[in-house]
Amino acid sequence: MKKKLLYAFCMIGLLTLSTALTSKTNHEDKSWIRINLLGYKPDGIKVAVWATKSDYIPQRFELVDKNTGKTVYTSSKIKTFGKYGPFSHSARLNFSDFKTPGRYFLKAGNIISPEIIINKDVYKGAADFTLRYMQQQRCGFNPVLKDSCHTHDGFMVYGAKGGLKDSTHFDAVGGWHDASDYLQYSTTTANAAYHLLMAYRDFPLAFQDIKQANGLDGKNNIPDVLDEAKWGLEWMVKMHPKRNIMFNQLADDRDHISMRIPKEDNQYGKGFERPLYFIDGEKQQRGKFLNDTKGTSSTAAKFTSAFSLGSTLFKDIDPGFSTKLSEKSASAYQYANIKKGVTQTVSVKSPYIYAEDNWVDDMQLALANLGLKASAAEKKNYLDSAFYYAQQEKITPWLVNDTAAHYQWYPFINLGHYELAKQSEGNRKQQLIGFYKQGIEHVWNRAKENAFYRGIPFIWCSNNLTVSFAIQCFWYNKISGDDTFSELEQANFDWIFGCNPWGTSMVYGLPSWGDTPKNPHSAFTHLGGYPIDGGLVDGPVYTSIFKGLIGIQLTKDDEYADFQSDLAVYHDDYGDYSTNEPTMDGTASLIYLLAAQDQKVKTESVYGAITRGDVNDKKLAIVFTGDEFADGGETIQKVLQQHKVQASFFLTGNFYRNPKYATLIKKLKTSGHYLGPHSDRHLLYNDWKNRDSMLVSRTEFDRDLNANYAEMKKFGIERKNAQYFLPPYEWYNQEVASWTKEQGLQLINFTHGTRSNADYTYPEMGKSYVNSNDIMQSILNYEQKNANGLNGYILLLHIGTDQRRKDKFYNKLPNLLQYLKAKGYKPVTINQLLSPAN
Structure with a gap:
């Protein structure tokens, strides 16, 4: 009997072990956790995706510290989904409320994710890294090859319809190769240049100066992103050499005859010279394939926008070039109006072209840019015309249709809505915001059905659409303040860097420690072994599209075979030009997105004090400090009321105690201005000379600051509603910032760059004195010369000054407010600037 029982127990044990092994095979070997391999910001949205070919879905997950092996976070925030692509089940694992920087991995059941990095600087330098691909794509002198190519370009074709002689030579050396082939398109170049210019305009702190203008190592006191944009702009000038001449492309698909290093091109019948396709607004055909050109607008309007923005950004860097760009912008706009309609590219041997079908979005963007530089009388006409075009294409069609021909709706989002909304107010601005929202909602309605939040169609260059859509979500948030789609935006960003079914980044070499493309469709890597750092590859396509493409033959075993499906495929294989070929214009868009991610920190700080708000938002805070003087108080209060502007007042206990100022304080509080502390006894x-040398003890600091709040409370100002502290004399160090933080407060200071804080000076102070005209001019100069103007600025003034100062700057406050309004700035209180939810 005992033997029978022992046998039975053994059999049960074997069955249990067998079940465990089967479970491991069905679950552990068929489940994965997909993450953003590049990393996450501490305060950002952090979501991983669980994907499995089994039926197992975890009920909880852990975040484990990589160094200690200890579990630091456990959550059951799991949102489950059904089948997607190769997976039978999937789920979103949300760990956004974990904010501690470090290196971790996620664990769900026995499945472990790749390493997860959480750090505020996780995207720092990524935009510059991606810029390397643009430098490698240079035509003419190539800094990677340290050699020149295509130095004989080019000869004109189709010029006869413009009254010009075909085969005439024009200097068209320069620009960027479009992708891994060596064609050069005006449309993609203009769009790429515009994105690079926008990236610097909106996020200048994301870029370094480590290259010369020719792309070789060495500084030239110009950020590399502007050097690169200028490379593209200079070629565009050559593609629009005269008012009546504009070319749409250089070379054609005969380029695809073979893989070669770029200087070996000689297949166009004129030695090493390549054809330049003149824009005449008519259909063009070089072989059996006829494009569907209907006009001159799409390319010429893109030129207009890039030239216009370039002229602004190069105004102080290269005034002569800026003037030329301004002239070219005007003539390009005239060219856009020769015949309203779209210009398509030309193909000779294959059916594949950039089949762009829309042009009103390009006209809208052009007019919005021209409006920025127009006189007051002309500005309204430009912006009204831009809005007219905005209404012709409210939503970029692929957002609704979930499909498109190759580059049919290009650029892949409407850039004009954003540029026009920034210059608009009231109902018009709300309509533009609404256009973006409607487009996003169409994608969201598809995306919310799967764990990857994937609502982008798997058409050719799907990664380009993904990046562009993430930018649209980002812009929608910026101009509306609505963060409803922030997780959708982040999901599209995460997709590019590994949170996708294949678990791979779609950017060559980024991150260096993760799975990224290694065998792209590129002659540089295939023939020369050159890395194509930063290149964004085309991305996955519908399996049905892949099977119908011409000339694709995989060259090795498919490392992602387990993740291919009837839905979509992606191959890291030189033989697949549809999913693994990098593109120049897609990479330029990614540079903008990475720069935005890098600068998503909402504030700037010095020695622990916040010194500036969001540089991407046209808001600023006008801050007044006061201790013993208040001669400008009534004037300031009335001017602010007349202009319907709210400001912030940081006043000492001495000021709050002074009975002469009680009525003024009550008026300021009733008017909704922010009232905060400035120390009790000033x-x-x-020490002024030795900043680290403290002149007060911690006890004295606490006692003085608490006394300031006690005086404020007498006016009904509660500490919880006044948690920003501006230090006396605007002088402090890191220790003062730490003491402030320990009191539950946030130290702030003014933004440096103007002389506004010198409005307290008087002539007897000698060289320290600054008159009011010079103060005003310093503000205007800063606004006009800096890429982000006064965005996020904390502009400090004084509520009163010594009687020895006769020209009171507060008397110029009406002029200052009028200027700010004309420039589109919105003055807000300090809490609204630094904590927009308030």
Whole structure:
């Protein structure tokens, strides 16, 4: 009997072990956790995707510290989904409320994710890294090859319809190769240049200066992103050499005859010279394939926008070039109006072209840019015309249709809505915001059905659409303040860097520690072994599209075979030009997105004090400080009321205690201005010459600051509603910032760059004195010369000054407010600037 029982127990044990092994095979070997391999910001949205070919879905997951092996976070925030692509089940694992920087991995059941990095600087330098691909795509002198190519370009074709002689030579050397082939298109170049210019305009701190203008190592005191944009702009000038001449492309698909290093091109019948396709607004055909050109607008309007923005950004860097770009912008706009309609590219041997079908979005963007530089009288006409075109294409069609021909709706989002909305107010601005929202909602309605939040169609260059859509979500948030789609935006960004069914980044070499393309469809890597750092590859396509393409033959075993499906495929294989070929214009869009991610920190700080708000938002805070003087108080209060502007007042206990100022304080509070602390007795905390040398103790600091709040409370100002502290004399150090933080407060200071804080000076102070005209001019100069103007600026003034100062700057406050309004700025209180939810 005992033997029978023992046998039975053994059999049960074997069955249990067998079940465990089967479970491991069905679950552990068929489940994966997909993450953003590049990393996450501490305060950002952090979601991973669980994907499985089994029926197992975890009920909880852990975040494990990589160094200690200890579980630091456990959550059951799991949103489950059904089948997607190769997976039978999937789920979103949300760990956004974990904010501690470090290196971790996620664990769900026995499945472990790749390493997860959480750090505020996780995207720092990524935009510059991606810029390397643009430098490698240079035509003419190539800094990667340290050699020149295509130095004989080019000869004109189709010029006869413009009254010009075909085969005439024009200097068209320069620009960027479009992808891994060596064609050069005006449309993609203009769009790429515009994105690079926008990236610097909107996020200048994301870029370094480590290259010369020719792309070789060495500084030239110009950020590399502007050097690169200029490379593209200079070629565009050559493609629009005269008012009546504009070319749409250089070379054609005869380029595809073989893989070669770029200087070996000689297949166009004129030695090493390549054809330049003149824009005449008519259909063009070089072989059996006829394009569907209907006009001159799409390319010429893109030129207009890039030239216009370029002329602004190069105004102080290269005035002569800026003037030329301004002239070219005007003539390009005239060319756009020769015949309203779209210009398509030309193909000779194959049916594949950039089949662009829309042009009103290009006209809208052009007019929005021209409006920025127009006189007050002309500005309204430009912006009204831009809005007219905005209404012709409210939503970029692929957002609704979920499909498109190759480059049919290009650029892949409407850039004009954003540029026009920034210059608009009231109902018009709300309509433009609504256009973006409607497009996003169409994608969201598809995306919310799967764990990857994938609502982008798997058409050719799907990664380009993904990046562009993430930018549209980002812009929608910026101009509306609505963060409803922030997780959708982040999901599209995460997709590019590994949170996708294949678990791979779609950017060559980024991150260096993750799975990224290694065998792209590129002659540089295939023939020369050159890395194509930063290149964004085309991305997955519908399996049905892949099977119908001409000339694709995989060259090796498919490492992602387990993740291919009837839905979509992606191959890291030189033989697949449809999913693994990098593109120049897609990479330029990614540079903008990475720069935005890098600068998503909403504030700038110095020695622990916030010194500036969001540089991407046209809001600023006008801040007044006061201790013993208040002669400008009534004037300032009335001017602010007349202009319907709210400001912030940081006043000492001395000021709050002074009975002469009680009525003024009550008026300011009733008007909704922000009232905060400036110390009680206006103490000097640390030495002027030795900043680290403290002149007060911690006890003295706490006692003085608490006394300031006690005086404020007498006016009904509660500490919880006044948690920003501006230090006396605007002088402090890191220790003062730490003491402030320990009191539950946030130290702030003014933004440096103007002389506004010198409005307290008087002539007897000698060289320190600054008159009011010079103060005003310093503000205007800063606004006009800096890429982000006064965005996020904390502009400090004084509520009163010594009687020895006769020209009171507060008397110029009406002029200052009028200027700010004309420039589109919105003055807000300090809490609205730094904590928009308030």
